Amino acid sequence: MMEFKNIVTKKEIRKMLWRSSFLQTGYNYERRQANGWLYCMLPGLLKVYENEPEEMIEVAKNHVTYIGTHPFLVTFVQGVIISMEETRQDRELINSLKISLMSPLGGVGDALIWMTLLPITAGVGASIAMGGSIMGPIIFFVAFNAVHLFLRLFLMDYGYRLGTGAAVTLKKSTKKISRASSIVGMMVVGSLIPTYVKFSLPLTLDVGNKIFNLQTDLFDKIMPGFLPLLFTYFCYYLLTKKKATPMKLIYICIAIGIIGGLLGIYKYVPFTF
Amino acid sequence: MTISIIQILLLATLAGICGIDLYNGQIHIHRPIITGPLVGLILGDLETGLIAGASLEFVWMALVPLAGAQPPNVVIGGILGTAFTIITQQDPSIAVGLALPFAIIGQIVTISFFSFIAVINPWVDKAIEAHDFKKYDRIMFGWQATYFAINFVIVFIPLYFGADQSINLINSMPQWLIAGLAAVGGIMPAVGFATLCKIMYKKAYLPFFVVGVILAAYLKLPVLAVAIVGCAVAAYDYYMNDKIEKVEESLGDNLYDGI
Incomplete structure (x- = not known):
């Protein structure tokens, strides 16, 4: 039975959570959120590859390639991926799993948050504010961010536990899972091109x-x-x-x-x- | 009413902070329902700000940046819309007409910024190559500062020079340059995908790539649907390989038994 030592501690996870708010820093049309994604992952990655600067450079290069996802749900992927980095999973597996998870989550988040949570909370808040009550904006701010922050906190933890829990299984059949993940990844990349290149x-x-x-x-x-x-x-x-x-x-x-x-x-x- | 330079600077700073919140942080203090009363506070008319903000909130309710598409800028529209409502003492529905050209400028400048700022990517790569992640963080901070400044300026100009004069300024901007930079935003992701393919490409997976392209190009399937189809194909492939492995194992035994 393989065992993994925990390298990433609560401290790095907390830092990654704080940085997750800045997923869209460095945003541009070439890489979309990739610069911000590496920014979010840095505390964890620097800890995992603390004594291997050469390896760290290679890993960082892999993480600044095109990515687009929902800025709230991203913490789930952060949790999964940092647990996989920590347990030194296959690079090909990490790359393809990352794009297969993040791209569809973008659409899910759009529907869930921008098209549901935001109109509902803002609608209720604005209706109250129309009557001249300052409670309108306060209710909007509290209700919206309660869901927002809950999602961020919960999903990071959930993703990390999911990734750590699957680590042994992943390592045991790396080749097969890597292949499956690459199939999904390549199909997703294929579909992204006609969707996003105009x-x-x-x-x-x-x-x-x-x-x-x-x-x-x-x-x-x-x-x-x-x-x-x-x-x-x-x-x-x-x-x-x-x-x-x-x-x-x-x-x-x-x-x-x-x-x-x-x-x-x-x-x-x-x-x- | 007239407003002081301090009030203008405060409003422009608010726009800068909210511009950052629009993409990073996203605790949604940039929505008109929040910026409305804040503008009201700065201009000394909380009640009007509150109501104008709420009505502008309904205008922008369905306009959120989905998957990189940019609607007229909600930060500029909300802050200037409310400010003009209070300054001109008009109905918010009229004030939004005054604010809309600037909201559209906010939209265009944001699109151009997202296109042009791709020039930081080579610096980002250089910082990574040098294992200089402090510098990496500084580049990211520079991005934030630039976007803060953009929002600051777009709100400052019409409040300082007046809406009418500023519109002339907008009209004198070269349209072809704006149109061109906006088009760059559509073309540039190709570079990102090319880099991605360079890392992920393997000949064995080319057929799956082609299927992904066809599903999106011809059938217009959303990415989630393509990912689910991908999972089905991957699962089938996984179990078939499993089966073949098992058959080979048992065959192998028999083969040696026979001899």
Whole structure:
């Protein structure tokens, strides 16, 4: 029977909980919450890899890749992942489990919190405030944050216990579980690309008697999400085969947008109520 | 009524703090129902602030940043909407009309900020490479400070120069640049996915990747549904491999027995 020593203590968990409020620090469209995610995980990771700076660098690099989830429910994933880091699970397993857990949780959290908890508490609070009572905002603040903080605290603990409890089983059949987790992970990554990359070229060409729209008459006919996939592959190709730095790719994106704006391909459409 | 420079600075600071709360911390002091009475307190009219905040809350109720999509900025809309209600002594429904152009500016600037601030990613990587996590934290703090400043300025300008004059200022901003930067926000995740694939890609898993793409691109399935399909496929794969292993084991014994 394998046994694991507890390395991550209450102190690190507390720090990770505090930092979990800053999941969206460093947010940008390339990595979404990845910079913030590493920020949230740092207290635990630095403790686990205290005496292995080289390993710590590798681990940190794995954690700053694209991630998007709900900022309240993230503590569950933090708990699971830090327990897996602590028990030194397979890297491939950690990576794929992370993306398979976080991406769907984003949708669950949107429905649960932004579309249910917020309208209910804000609606009740605003109705009371309409009558001129200061109790309106107070009730909203207390009710909303009671659920908010309960979720944060409870989910971190629950995730950590779940991860630690499964540690031995995970370690025993690492290969098989890693494979299963990679299957889910790759399917999720595949689905994220057409969902989150928005890349179109609505260029219109006047061909004699007909107006030809490059986007709707060509790319959309080939396959939906054709350009996002093609461009993602192009970035992947530059990264792996041409050893391009992400910096270069970021500049390419900014250049495409600005040139597109200059040529009038991209137009700003104000949001309407 | 006229307002003093101290009041303007207080309102702009409130906007900066609430701008941070919109994405980090998220104890939701940035909602109009809270900012309304706070603006009221600063301008010396708590009651109007309370009621204006509540009516603006209903306006913004359904507009939350889902999965990175940006509605008109609730912080700017709530704070300026309430402030204009009190300053112009008009109905909140009219004041929100004055505040809306700035809420939209808040939205556009936020989108542009999220696109452009990706330039910190290489610095982040460098800090990691050097095992300098103090520096990492400092970069993250810099991000927060920048977003604080953005919200501060957007609220400061219309209160200092007046709403009408500020709108001229907004109109003089180059539209093509704004449109271009907003488009960058859609294109840039491709870089993130490419990096992710570099770490996770293995030839054996390519078929599953393709299935994920098809489910989302053609069937428009949400990510949760794709994850559930993925779990079903993974479970099937797991048990089939288990079975094959067992058959091989028993076959192996028989094989040696026969010989």
